[in-house]
Amino acid sequence: MSDGALLKSYADGNLAAFDCLYRRHKNKLFMYVRRQCPTHELAEDIAHDTWLGVIRQSGNYSPSAKFTTWLYRIAHNRLVDLWRKHSAPGYLLIDDLAEQLAAKDQSYLALKELLQSLQALPETQMEALLLKIEGFSHAEIAAITESKQETVKSRLRYATRSLKSMEVQA
């Protein structure tokens, strides 16, 4: 059953449809949010608010948009609110990882450097990159982040360039 059909079924009162939809997307959505939040607790808050948004607006869902695009746009709006409140760049699990990475071998140190490089990116570029990694097309990323496709492409271009230059410096 497609995501859209499940949501429609839930909007008609079928709780099992929501359960199925939630289990299908909860982990991916949570990691997308978690990579952009400073703490696990805050990521849980954002994920909670996002799913509440899905529940409350299930009756308004328009099949013209893909469910995942719609879901991630709700999450995006929550993240933008978070960025405004904290006025800090993206986070990417750095705090959680720091201790574990210190005890690992060199490949993990390279990983730490990469994560730090990602963290240094402006949040719009990092978000575009994370959405691309999640498998969204440029058009879908544009719809989620409420921007133009050209803007998304240039954000991805800048992000890649920045990561490469950071790699060279390191």
Next chain:
Amino acid sequence: MTEQQINELKQILEHSDLGKNSNSQELDEKILLAAQKHTANIKLKSAPSNFRKNIFTPSFAAAVFSVMFTVFLFLGLGKMLSVDHIDIPAPLASDSQELDVGETSNPLILSTPDISRPEKPSVEPTALARNRDSILQELPLPSVDKLLGDMDFDIDADRSLVKDTLSIAMHDIGKFIQVGELDDARQRYQRLRQSCSMCTLPESLESLALINNGLPDRS
């Protein structure tokens, strides 16, 4: 960015998650509970429509028919047997308020008084529709942030909720206008107005476009 670079990054990030790739069970329970409450509300709201459906069940319809038939029979017989005893109060009318029966060959038919109605302005409907279309095609609609800026909210959660609703609806409306499906855009706008009780939006999409561009609303 190449596919290879994306795959490498994806792998690296998946490694970096270190097993923390899920939210807590407590959160699962909270979300599913909220979903359950929402479903209960939907069922509660749709209860009257179930009642309406029940009206058309054969047994209910038969019962209604038999009651109506009895009443009709009773009244019919009553009229036939004792028509003189039924007093129908006449309408109160003064001398100056005589009914104008007019000139008609059938005395039972009252002629309709000649009410001269003001003529409608001679604007062709198609021209009007074209005008409304051009408003949507030519004037930009306000951004979600601008719309939100014009609204007042008691709590932040309301603002976030409205923002989601608005951004999804305005995106849909923009797409419809872009592809020339203006009626769909109007319908989507009306659906937004109905579903978003906290949104303070003008009556029509054309009005929204006109107000946004500082023009008088004559749509």
